[in-house]
Amino acid sequence: MEKSMIGLWDTTGNEVVKALAAERRSAGGVASGMALTLIVVVDEKRVREAEAAATIAAAAHPCRLVVVVRSEIERDRNRLDAEIVVGGRLGPCEAVVTRMYGRLALHAESVVMPLLVPDVPVVTWWHGEPPAEIATDFLGVVADRRITDSAQAADPVEALRQRARDYAPGDTDLAWTRITPWRTLVAGAFDTASEQVVEATVVAPPSDPTAALMVGWLSSRLGITPHRVDTDEFPRMREVRLSCANGDQLTLTREDSMAVFRRTGQDDRALPLVRRPLGDELAEELRRLDADQVYAEALGATAGLRGLEQRPPQRVHVWKDPATAQRAEAGVTAHTGTSGES
Known part of the structure; x- marks a missing residue:
């Protein structure tokens, strides 16, 4: 049974912040004891798997867990649902599970930023296919450490090469953790x-x-x-x-x-040579919050690129609207089809 849990349906980011503060007071949470904020970006079908891994990691690294589930960005109406858990099934962490629908899902930072614990590092973990470019996702740019998993991609080895091309100090990948x-x-x-x-x-x-x-x-x-x-x-x-x-x-x-x-x-x-649970792999990556130079050198050698560890550590957000890209692609396809008929 949950020690403290509240569900908010069709709510706002401001209401989520206020509800979290109330639940923390009720459960006796102390934000100053948090070592970091862990943002998890995950699809709906894998939320429980991500929560289980984060629970293991939080046992070793007390954190505020913010789970971001983006769905149906093409919906006309924006909607935010949230579940706040302090203690209970997610262990000692404070957790906010957010589900964002419509265009709100493209601006998840508007909900997430007020939920970050002040003055502690931020780690973003994508539990799913890694983004092609982290700079197109504000949740990656705002993080001190960024954890991807190339094994989740359709072509894992090519995904690693893309990680090298897109690399900035602070990036890591669970394929590295597994070796x-x-x-x-x-x-x-x-x-x-x-x-x-x-x-x-x-x-x-x-x-x-x-x-x-x-x-x-x-x-x-x-x-x-x-x-x-x-x-x-x-x-x-x-x-x-x-x-x-x-x-x-x-x-x-x-x-x-x-x-x-x-x-x-x-x-x-x-x-x-035991294969470890996902939560143990995540916990290992949370032990260090500085850049992993050895990983950068290994990744660079994998992709045939030099000097990855010498790149600037700061990332700059680059906004790309996937809906615009889809419309452009559809336009090219339509144009090509018309040309073929003439």
Whole structure:
């Protein structure tokens, strides 16, 4: 049962702010204890999944959670529905779940900005296909950190390349978070050795964005060009092989929730390689609120772009009306059809 919850239907942003303040007083919420504001942009069908992940992350990082669900932007009439939860099913965080309809959905910042906790960082997470350009979404521009998930795109590897083209310091992607265990194991293999790696191979499905970033990370760290071996036998990255200048071979192979580590002249070792829940991945990214230079270098190597970490950290909002774009596209199509008939 909810400790404190209120629903507002066909309301206004001002009413949401006032209702949140009242619920906070009723539940004893203290905004000064918040570490950040987490904005989640998500489709209606995935709201519960996003809430479950944010609940896990909020347990480690007390935050105000603002969920933005945009729907039916072509509707003639604007409408805002909101659900305010303080405690209860979403854990220790203060949460506002907003559902925006009509043209209001294109101006979500008018509702979200008054809900931000003063003087704490803002993180925006898109739980769905990442935006082509973050500067076209004010909720990304206002954030200190921006979390995307290229695995949600139709072409995950191309989405990563777009992330590189659009990159600004403060951006990150959950595909990067998912290779943290792999990077830890690879780096740990050299704790007691200093041989130079002269060749690397990554075995993975061709559409796996984690493998693409692993190749980029190895390239940026080792100064070599790793090989990709594509396989459709496994759903995600299967193996990383390293060849050293002294002839030693190091191999990490995924076996369910374990990795088998093999090294020339040593016995095989089984090491943990557990696939973590989405909430744990999100919590990891919330641990740091500065720019991730290692990620920038790996992403740049993945896309063949240099100097990503040297780009200006500030983003400037660029307004693009999707309805205008649709009308322009429809006009081009109609014109093309007419020309074809003449």
